[in-house]
Amino acid sequence: MMFAYNFKTCFGMQFFRYIVAVVMIVLCFPLPLFAAEGGEYIAIRKEGSGKIALAINKLDTPVKDESRLAQRLDAIIHDGLDFTGLFTMISPPLNVKDNSNRVNFGALDSVGAAVYADGSVSNTSGTVILDMEVYDTAGAKLLLKKTYNGNQLQLRKIGYAFCADLVELLTGKKSIFGSKIVFVSNKTGFKEIYECDFDGHELRQLTNSHSISLTPALSPDGRYLAYTDFSSGRPALYIKNLSNGRLSTIGKSGISIDPGWRNSREVATTLSFEGDQEIYLIKADGAIARRLTFSKGIDLSPSFSPDGNKMAYVSDRNGLPQIFIEDLSSGQVNRLTFSGRYNTQPSWSPAGDKIAYTTWESGGEINIFVTGIDGSGLKQLTEQSGENESPSWSPDGRMIVFTSTRQGSKKMYIMGSTGENQRPLLPSEGEQMQPCWSLFCQ
Amino acid sequence: MKSKINGIVILALMVTAGCSSRSAVTAPEAGRSQAPSPKISSPVAQTVTSPTVLPTASPNVSVPSSPASSSGYGFDQWQNGPLGDVFFEFDSTVLTADAQSQLKQNAAWLDNNSANKALIEGHCDSRGTSEYNMALGERRASTAKEYLVRLGIASLRLETVSFGEERPFDSGKGENAWAKNRRAHFLMK
Numbered sequence: 033m034m035f036a037y038n039f040k041t042c043f044g045m046q047f048f049r050y051i052v053a054v055v056m057i058v059l060c061f062p063l064p065l066f067a068a069e070g071g072e073y074i075a076i077r078k079e080g081s082g083k084i085a086l087a088i089n090k091l092d093t094p095v096k097d098e099s100r101l102a103q104r105l106d107a108i109i110h111d112g113l114d115f116t117g118l119f120t121m122i123s124p125p126l127n128v129k130d131n132s133n134r135v136n137f138g139a140l141d142s143v144g145a146a147v148y149a150d151g152s153v154s155n156t157s158g159t160v161i162l163d164m165e166v167y168d169t170a171g172a173k174l175l176l177k178k179t180y181n182g183n184q185l186q187l188r189k190i191g192y193a194f195c196a197d198l199v200e201l202l203t204g205k206k207s208i209f210g211s212k213i214v215f216v217s218n219k220t221g222f223k224e225i226y227e228c229d230f231d232g233h234e235l236r237q238l239t240n241s242h243s244i245s246l247t248p249a250l251s252p253d254g255r256y257l258a259y260t261d262f263s264s265g266r267p268a269l270y271i272k273n274l275s276n277g278r279l280s281t282i283g284k285s286g287i288s289i290d291p292g293w294r295n296s297r298e299v300a301t302t303l304s305f306e307g308d309q310e311i312y313l314i315k316a317d318g319a320i321a322r323r324l325t326f327s328k329g330i331d332l333s334p335s336f337s338p339d340g341n342k343m344a345y346v347s348d349r350n351g352l353p354q355i356f357i358e359d360l361s362s363g364q365v366n367r368l369t370f371s372g373r374y375n376t377q378p379s380w381s382p383a384g385d386k387i388a389y390t391t392w393e394s395g396g397e398i399n400i401f402v403t404g405i406d407g408s409g410l411k412q413l414t415e416q417s418g419e420n421e422s423p424s425w426s427p428d429g430r431m432i433v434f435t436s437t438r439q440g441s442k443k444m445y446i447m448g449s450t451g452e453n454q455r456p457l458l459p460s461e462g463e464q465m466q467p468c469w470s471l472f473c474q
Numbered sequence: 475m476k477s478k479i480n481g482i483v484i485l486a487l488m489v490t491a492g493c494s495s496r497s498a499v500t501a502p503e504a505g506r507s508q509a510p511s512p513k514i515s516s517p518v519a520q521t522v523t524s525p526t527v528l529p530t531a532s533p534n535v536s537v538p539s540s541p542a543s544s545s546g547y548g549f550d551q552w553q554n555g556p557l558g559d560v561f562f563e564f565d566s567t568v569l570t571a572d573a574q575s576q577l578k579q580n581a582a583w584l585d586n587n588s589a590n591k592a593l594i595e596g597h598c599d600s601r602g603t604s605e606y607n608m609a610l611g612e613r614r615a616s617t618a619k620e621y622l623v624r625l626g627i628a629s630l631r632l633e634t635v636s637f638g639e640e641r642p643f644d645s646g647k648g649e650n651a652w653a654k655n656r657r658a659h660f661l662m663k
Contacts, residue, residue: 223640244640246604246605246608246640247605260608262640265635266635266636267608267635267636267638286612287608287609287612287636289605289608289609290605290608302609304609304612309609309612309613330606330609330610330613332605332606332609333605333606346605346606348606352565353606374565374602376602376603376605376606377603377605390603392601392602392603396601398603421603422603465604466604
């Protein structure tokens with residue numbers, strides 16, 4: 033089953049959170065005209081031509097009182113777009129608007145801005161309304177005009193909704209706005225699972241086991257959280273339905289650990305109830321669908337290609353752990369990693385073409401590598417920075433979240449897919465580990 | 475006389491060994507490098523029978539093939555039950571000669587205390603990656619169990635669990651500490 037996630041699915045999807053109101057996105061103008069222009073814009077920009085020079089003007093507020101609201105949205109939008117690494121943010125010139133409040137494209141051109149966005153925000157009895165316009169400065173053309181609204185508690189979602197539209201307009205691809213990262217932290221004294229936005233905001237605790245909770249993984253549609261939990265006294269896989277809190281378990285002897293979702297209904301995990309640690313495909317209700325590996329030794333850490341037909345995983349069938357790829361229809365297995373004596377934690381890029389993993393070096397460091405799915409184009413992304421583990425790709429395949437001990441204890445870091453701009457994600461006490469970046473956007 | 479005293483010591487050890495409650499893992503994550511406190515017992519193993527069951531280790535008496543010493547290899551500051559722990563080489567699940575010898579001792583004790591059951595916990599040091607260590611820990615526990623089963627102990631009496639690198643005994647760094655964490659740890663059930 034293809035869980036290919038596209039822009040339409042992202043915005044056509046309804047979600048009912050019992051604690052959060054739904055953000056309403058209202059279209060003021062028919063889209064087709066502007067989508068066509070957006071498509072033209074994308075065609076003009078060559079693939080991989082570098083960052084987009086973007087100028088965003090401060091949001092107007094018809095009512096003076098709303099200037100704080102405008103400032104907050106300014107920051108959310110600016111920081112959000114900056115986070116993606118797609119843009120060079122350019123300050124709009126002082127004369128960006130002329131006396132009749134028309135956009136001065138000449139002035140924008142002269143500061144090097146290729147794209148210009150501005151808008152206004154108002155607050156009408158608790159409903160925040162954001163009106164945005166986006167222009168291509170070279171052609172002085174309107175690319176997007178759209179209105180977003182929601183309540184005052186949803187400023188981040190409103191800002192992200194615009195950012196998502198802007199990125200998808202300019203790149204032709206799904207953005208990361210609205211995606212989530214789940215991870216483990218021991219800040220309460222117990223290892224529990226947490227969730228935050230892709231940029232570290234809106235942290236919330238998902239488990240309260242007072243035990244050890246590990247290896248969280250969100251299903252592609254965001255409905256389920258699979259994780260390993262020691263509450264029963266042994267490491268066991270739990271699948272939690274996030275809308276109603278219901279838990280499923282597998283109920284077999286031995287361990288059940290380290291899940292990886294194949295699609296929104298099936299998750300693979302390592303079970304040892306038949307005497308050896310093998311990977312099995314499990315349905316969301318805990319029933320075993322089928323066994324996937326058949327070799328002596330440890331088989332672990334499944335990560336699927338976007339179409340669900342291939343699985344990267346760890347096996348120590350040859351001694352120390354290496355990464356293999358299995359074709360689920362033919363059963364054929366090929367070894368992926370040949371350099372490095374201990375390779376684990378594979379993560380298949382949602383773009384389909386690359387696999388990130390970690391190598392434990394003989395000196396004790398752990399470093400993140402990325403390789404093409406045929407093993408070519410091997411690139412090392414971290415070095416001389418302690419232990420760097422658990423890489424997980426952003427849904428657009430452009431970024432990787434991982435953990436690093438470069439500053440002492442384990443913390444989450446973010447970097448571009450070629451290792452650029454490595455920086456911490458989330459200031460928080462305690463250790464952070466085993467991050468998993470969702471495939472869905474909310 | 476000496477054998478009687480040793481027998482009483484062993485008896486005392488077995489009574490106090492107890493086991494930590496493992497059915498619900500509730501203790502906060504903490505290294506165990508502080509002085510070990512006696513483990514909380516659930517219903518303790520039945521008190522043992524005659525002191526002559528276990529041959530004693532005395533310098534003047536030649537020791538039979540499974541000496542009943544409760545110090546040395548399998549009994550460090552984190553293990554004071556009747557069954558000694560076994561230790562592993564780095565990234566290995568192979569039983570060394572010392573490990574096998576300890577397991578033979580454990581089998582002898584279990585043989586003579588047929589009502590008792592044991593829980594074997596597999597542990598790893600903190601190097602490498604934690605998911606792999608969880609699986610490796612399980613293999614260590616299983617390997618120890620299989621060895622005991624081959625020596626005639628009923629499989630039903632031996633439960634295994636893995637803690638991977640999550641519950642280190644010695645939370646220090648360096649091989650001295652790491653070596654202490656690479657173990658199959660025995661607890662009475």
